[in-house]
Amino acid sequence: MSHTARRKPLRQIFSYLLVGALTNLSGFGLYILLTYLGSTPKWTMTVLYSAGAIIGFFANRRFTFGHDGHVGSAGVRYLIAQLLGYLLNFILLLLFVDWLGFSHQIVQAIAIVVVAVFMFILSRAFVFPPRTTESWRVR
Numbered sequence: 001m002s003h004t005a006r007r008k009p010l011r012q013i014f015s016y017l018l019v020g021a022l023t024n025l026s027g028f029g030l031y032i033l034l035t036y037l038g039s040t041p042k043w044t045m046t047v048l049y050s051a052g053a054i055i056g057f058f059a060n061r062r063f064t065f066g067h068d069g070h071v072g073s074a075g076v077r078y079l080i081a082q083l084l085g086y087l088l089n090f091i092l093l094l095l096f097v098d099w100l101g102f103s104h105q106i107v108q109a110i111a112i113v114v115v116a117v118f119m120f121i122l123s124r125a126f127v128f129p130p131r132t133t134e135s136w137r138v139r
Contacts, residue, residue: 065130
């Protein structure tokens with residue numbers, strides 16, 4: 001394995017973290033501002049989550065994973081991955097907060113990390129898989 005090939009996953013992790021941090025920090029700032037101006041928390045969260053997912057798709061597609069495959073196919077896979085990530089987060093809260101009585105703040109903080117790792121793995125392997133270097137040829 002070449003030096004460049006070994007560094008690619010590290011670059012992808014760094015890029016993924018950078019996109020996630022920028023998206024989440026700016027989204028949280030907008031959330032604070034919009035709720036301060038009178039928007040309801042659930043409506044604001046819904047709109048910003050949707051916007052963050054759209055931004056995350058395009059930023060991670062190009063910047064993190066360098067994916068140049070079909071946008072529509074990747075978009076469908078991304079929606080599936082987002083749903084699975086949401087369900088994972090929901091189940092962690094249900095299990096550890098509702099059933100086991102842990103603090104929701106601590107569980108959510110841990111869930112953010114767990115879901116981010118889960119989403120990185122899904123994004124790398126399923127949503128934006130690397131292209132194969134072999135081409136199909138008729139002999």
